[in-house]
Structures are given as structure tokens and as C-alpha cells.
Amino acid sequence: MYDLIIIGGGPAAVSAGVYAGRKRLHTLVITNSFGGQSVVSNDIQNWIGTPSISGFELAQSLEKHLRAQPDIQIEEGEGVEKIEKKEDGTFVVSTKSKTFETKTVLIASGSGRKRLNVPGENEFEGRGVFYCSICDAPLFGEKTVAVVGGGNSALEAVIDLMKYASKIYLLHHGTELKGDPITQEKIKSLSKVEIIYQAETKEIKGDGMVSEIVFTDLKTNEERTIAVDGVFIEIGAVPNSMFASGLLEMNKYGAIVVDARTQATTCKGIWAAGDVTDIPYKQNNISVGDAAKAILNIYEFLHSR
Numbered sequence: 001m002y003d004l005i006i007i008g009g010g011p012a013a014v015s016a017g018v019y020a021g022r023k024r025l026h027t028l029v030i031t032n033s034f035g036g037q038s039v040v041s042n043d044i045q046n047w048i049g050t051p052s053i054s055g056f057e058l059a060q061s062l063e064k065h066l067r068a069q070p071d072i073q074i075e076e077g078e079g080v081e082k083i084e085k086k087e088d089g090t091f092v093v094s095t096k097s098k099t100f101e102t103k104t105v106l107i108a109s110g111s112g113r114k115r116l117n118v119p120g121e122n123e124f125e126g127r128g129v130f131y132c133s134i135c136d137a138p139l140f141g142e143k144t145v146a147v148v149g150g151g152n153s154a155l156e157a158v159i160d161l162m163k164y165a166s167k168i169y170l171l172h173h174g175t176e177l178k179g180d181p182i183t184q185e186k187i188k189s190l191s192k193v194e195i196i197y198q199a200e201t202k203e204i205k206g207d208g209m210v211s212e213i214v215f216t217d218l219k220t221n222e223e224r225t226i227a228v229d230g231v232f233i234e235i236g237a238v239p240n241s242m243f244a245s246g247l248l249e250m251n252k253y254g255a256i257v258v259d260a261r262t263q264a265t266t267c268k269g270i271w272a273a274g275d276v277t278d279i280p281y282k283q284n285n286i287s288v289g290d291a292a293k294a295i296l297n298i299y300e301f302l303h304s305r
């Protein structure tokens with residue numbers, strides 16, 4: 001029986017593993033891979049203490065830090081498929097081929113970005129196609145960029161890009177933007193932003209790097225092409241929380257609801273941290289901090305029983 005099972009291998013899970021190691025909790029980390037979402041990033045410039053690091057190097061350093069903890073066991077390869085709560089309040093955590101018993105669980109399984117699934121998206125990912133404006137907007141100084149989406153994350157991407165890009169097209173599938181009205185008003189008043197409604201993205205083209213975005217104008221059914229240096233796809237994220245459904249409260253997007261003071265979920269004995277939760281800002285540093293907070297609370301929980 002473990003004291004704690006941590007699910008994930010990104011910044012949140014690794015932070016949790018390091019803190020659990022220092023608290024000498026008998027811990028198992030289960031992950032299908034190490035590094036988390038920003039592993040695809042060429043240059044991360046806001047990982048505190050490191051002015052510039054690639055996603056790949058960040059993944060390596062996270063794994064190294066976790067493996068340096070003598071008391072932490074690691075199961076890498078198979079993801080968690082199910083968590084069951086037993087009558088005595090402990091848990092059974094299952095992957096495809098194994099089951100493990102634990103007193104507490106920390107879910108740090110992050111999220112995946114919704115993809116457009118259009119030609120060129122995979123080919124140009126990291127070479128003009130990006131999914132994180134906070135992270136990658138600075139690459140577009142005096143450049144022309146398209147943002148695809150119409151909700152809050154797309155609007156925030158436009159705001160992030162405003163400081164850098166010379167022209168921003170916002171391509172939205174619907175007839176009205178969906179995000180926060182104040183941000184909508186702000187964006188509509190900006191002269192370098194052009195909103196194209198009823199635009200269905202069809203393809204991203206380029207030659208080594210992105211050079212064009214192709215979309216159908218649903219008002220006329222005509223295909224249009226715009227020359228751009230980059231495309232930010234901001235159509236939402238999907239939390240990796242399916243294996244916990246039915247056990248604890250999630251919001252309508254499947255993000256796990258947590259108490260922001262402790263990271264506790266609505267299921268006693270389960271905590272969550274990082275992008276899988278309903279916290280508003282999704283960043284490496286925030287995931288790491290929230291996971292540390294969770295472990296300190298889990299430690300108190302285990303020692304007050």
C-alpha cells in the first residue's frame with residue numbers, strides 16, 4: 001500500500017514527486033511519458049531561474065530531478081485508466097496491465113490542446129503553428145499572424161500578440177465571438193486586428209515555415225487564402241481526467257474542481273494540480289507551485305489520521 005500515487009509526468013507531477021520524496025512519503029509516480037505539454041516548445045523563456053530552455057531539455061531535467069529522489073518509485077509507459085475508492089477510504093489505481101493500492105492520489109495528468117485536424121497543422125507545429133500564445137507570441141515581432149478561435153483563449157492570444165505582431169487576423173467559425181465581453185470590445189477597437197467571422201480553416205501551407213492559411217468563408221462558400229507568418233490555434237484544451245469521472249466534481253469541460261488553498265478535490269483522499277484542474281491560468285510555473293502545495297496538504301492529511 002503506497003502513501004501516495006502521483007498520476008502524470010509533467011511539471012506538476014515532477015514537482016509533487018520531489019516534494020513527496022523530501023517528505024519521505026512512500027510514493028509511486030505513474031506516467032505514460034515525461035516532460036508534459038511544453039516538450040514541443042523550441043524555446044521556453046519563462047521557466048523561472050532559466051532564461052531560455054527547450055521543451056526537450058526541460059523534460060530531461062524534470063525526469064532527472066524526479067529520478068534523483070531515492071524513495072520515489074516510477075511506472076513509465078502505461079497511463080492510468082481507472083481509480084476506484086474502496087470502502088475503507090483507500091484507492092485502487094489501474095493501468096492497462098497493473099493495479100496499485102494507495103492511501104492518497106494526486107492527479108497531475110494535465111491536458112491536451114484541441115487540434116484543428118487540418119492539413120499542414122502537424123507538419124508546421126513549432127515552425128509557425130503554435131498553441132500557447134503566452135509562450136510563443138514573442139517570436140512574432142512585426143509579423144503577420146492568424147489566431148484561430150473565438151472564445152477566451154483566442155481573445156487572450158490576440159492580446160498577447162498585440163505587443164509584438166504588426167497584423168493579427170482572428171478567424172472565428174461562428175457569427176459572434178464567445179469570450180469575455182470587455183475583452184471582445186477591446187479587441188474590436190484595435191486597428192491592427194481584423195476579425196473574420198464564419199471562417200472555417202481548411203489548411204495551413206508553407207515551405208519549411210508557415211506562409212499561408214486557407215479557409216472557407218462560410219458567408220459566400222468561397223475559399224480564401226491569407227499570407228501569414230504564424231498561426232495560433234486557440235480552440236480550447238481537453239483535460240486528461242476521464243479516468244476519474246464519477247469520483248469527483250469536474251466543470252463542464254472536464255477540468256477537476258479543486259480548493260485553491262489546498263488543491264483538494266471533492267473526493268476525500270484525492271488531490272489535483274496543474275492543467276487538469278479548473279484553475280484559470282495554465283503555465284509550467286503555476287503547475288509546479290500548485291503541486292507543491294498539494295503535497296504539503298497531503299502530508300498533513302496522512303499525519304493527522
Ligand SMILES: Cc1cc2nc3c(=O)[nH]c(=O)nc-3n(C[C@H](O)[C@H](O)[C@H](O)COP(=O)(O)OP(=O)(O)OC[C@H]3O[C@@H](n4cnc5c(N)ncnc54)[C@H](O)[C@@H]3O)c2cc1C
Nearest residue numbers: 008009010011012036037079080110135274275282283284
Ligand atoms: C506548445 C506549448 C508550449 C507551452 N509553452 C509554455 C511556456 O513557454 N511556459 C509556460 O509556463 N507554459 C507553457 N505551456 C503551458 C505548460 O506546458 C502547461 O501549463 C504545463 O505543461 C502543465 O503542466 P502539468 O504537469 O499540469 O500537465 P502536462 O504538462 O499536460 O503533463 C501531464 C503529464 O501527465 C501524463 N499523463 C496524461 N494522462 C495520463 C494518464 N492517464 N496516466 C498517466 N499519465 C498521464 C502526460 O504524459 C504528461 O506527462 C505550453 C503549452 C503548450 C501546449
